[in-house]
Amino acid sequence: MxxxxxxxxxxxxxxxxxxxxxxxxxxxxxxxxNYFYSPTEVAQGKAPVGKSFRLGGLVAKDSVIRKDMKVTFKVTDNANAFTIEYTGILPDLFREGQGIITTGSLVDGTFMATEVLAKHDENYMPPEVADALEKAKK
Missing domain, CATH: 1.20.5 (Single alpha-helices involved in coiled-coils or other helix-helix interfaces)
Incomplete structure (x- = not known):
């Protein structure tokens, strides 16, 4: 060559x-x-089933049920609410009425969270959660 x-x-x-x-x-x-979905989008079937994604919104009032390390609560965007199950230690800032983002997947209509993130101060709202709440108002 x-x-x-x-x-x-x-x-x-x-x-x-x-x-x-x-x-x-x-x-x-x-x-x-990991794509972000609001409770309304999950209820509409837009979220993938069996794949990991992020779900966020406000922790609904009177929805937190603790049993040992397992916590069940509802997340809402003021239009729809979705049940979340999480096993582990929640962030210190986790409480009812606060904005959170969870990572996990749908299993038989319940969101099984592997991670829960809470907002870091009283003035901050994750952009994805703020957008979802704004869409739900419309």
Missing amino acids: TKRQNRMVLVALLVAGAILAITLLIQALGSNT
Whole structure:
């Protein structure tokens, strides 16, 4: 093979390697995304079943039931409410009427949370929760 042919093969291999790397990167990023849904969107069936996603809203009044390390509560966007089950220690700022975001998946109509995040002060509302509450008002 001539020098020119060697260079052409090298360039073709580099381009093929770059395409493969970009394809793998896009595939990895796409499978690790957690989309946010409001209780209304979950009730409408927009949330994936069996896949992890984030659900947020306000903890409904008089909905928190604690039994050992298992906590069951409802999250609402003032239009719909959704039951959440979580096993573990809740954040110190978790309480009724506060904005939260949970990560988990739907199992038989109940959201099984693996993580619960509470807002960090009285003036902060997660942007996703604020948007969901605003949509629910309309």
